[in-house]
Amino acid sequence: MGLGRYIGKKALWYGGALLAAIVLNFILPRLVPGNPVDTIVSSLARGGSVTADQQQKIYASFVSQFGLDKPLWQQFLIYLNNIVHGNLGVSFSAYPVSVNHLVGQAVPWTLAIQLPSIIIGWIIGNALGAIAAFKGGRWDSGAFTSSLLLSAMPYYCLSIILLYFLALKAGLFPVGGAYSYGLSPGFNMQFITDALHYYWLPFLSLVLVIIGGQAVGMRSMAIYELGSDYVNFSRGLGIGQGKIVGYIFHNAMLPQITGLALSIGTMVGGALITELVFNYPGMGTLLFNAISSNDYPVIQSITLIITVAVLFANFAVEVVYGIVDPRIRAAKTGEK
Numbered sequence: 001m002g003l004g005r006y007i008g009k010k011a012l013w014y015g016g017a018l019l020a021a022i023v024l025n026f027i028l029p030r031l032v033p034g035n036p037v038d039t040i041v042s043s044l045a046r047g048g049s050v051t052a053d054q055q056q057k058i059y060a061s062f063v064s065q066f067g068l069d070k071p072l073w074q075q076f077l078i079y080l081n082n083i084v085h086g087n088l089g090v091s092f093s094a095y096p097v098s099v100n101h102l103v104g105q106a107v108p109w110t111l112a113i114q115l116p117s118i119i120i121g122w123i124i125g126n127a128l129g130a131i132a133a134f135k136g137g138r139w140d141s142g143a144f145t146s147s148l149l150l151s152a153m154p155y156y157c158l159s160i161i162l163l164y165f166l167a168l169k170a171g172l173f174p175v176g177g178a179y180s181y182g183l184s185p186g187f188n189m190q191f192i193t194d195a196l197h198y199y200w201l202p203f204l205s206l207v208l209v210i211i212g213g214q215a216v217g218m219r220s221m222a223i224y225e226l227g228s229d230y231v232n233f234s235r236g237l238g239i240g241q242g243k244i245v246g247y248i249f250h251n252a253m254l255p256q257i258t259g260l261a262l263s264i265g266t267m268v269g270g271a272l273i274t275e276l277v278f279n280y281p282g283m284g285t286l287l288f289n290a291i292s293s294n295d296y297p298v299i300q301s302i303t304l305i306i307t308v309a310v311l312f313a314n315f316a317v318e319v320v321y322g323i324v325d326p327r328i329r330a331a332k333t334g335e336k
Helices: 002-030 036-045 052-066 072-084 099-135 137-152 155-169 189-226 229-236 241-278 283-292 296-324 326-333
Strands: none
Touching: 002 072, 002 296, 036 052, 099 137, 099 189, 099 241, 099 283, 099 296, 137 189, 155 189, 155 241, 189 241, 229 241, 241 283, 241 296, 283 296
């Protein structure tokens, strides 16, 4: 019952946070100066083949089709109805292409970079931090200094450094893109091999930063646990070193589980900018283009997906935390 109450309270809290995020997700893009229809009409008028009367008719047609002539509250209800039915709307700038299609093309590229970066970086970073804490000496000094440097470096900064030295100077990797011109995406060995060649630089720029951050956190927690009273008491009782290390690792890992969820939020922002640096066709590039053209449906869809991913990750970690550490569950539910 205690675990059920704990999960229920967390679910209510995150449900409220999601509702607030949905409202803000609708309002904030509309606070950006400019009208998306003006951008579309002006781009059509640059060719000189559209008269002033035709521009007015095109403007009125797009405003009606996009529903921008309706009151804001009606637009919001339409937005909620579309979300419930899994319809992300139609892109303004790429009309009549659906947002579901655009997002469906971009999400696999972003997931291909982010998920391996988060998982591999979390595992290697925690292992490196734990080893540095236990070994000490020069190993600790070298690992801590390099990890601190990597963790303090912005994702896009490391991306530019790797791009300059490994792509421009050394010529080991392509300078941008996701695959060679002339190839069509598909599950065949030729395309996969080519895409992997473009994949490594964006992947390294993300995984190195998260390794540094996780290593610094794990090292600090392990050193703190090594000096705890229960460790000294256990050694005094003659408990084996292996069992003590297990206790230390278990307690030091609890904050790192939270760090795993938090890294998703920070990686989302970092990965989106990284995609711009490498011209990678993921969510970051799509979001940047949508903001440039005030494409409300695309902006709303991407930010909503990011919000849901971050909230779900944090909720999952809260649940795991309550299972792993009963003290957290008892504190939240009032158990004795």
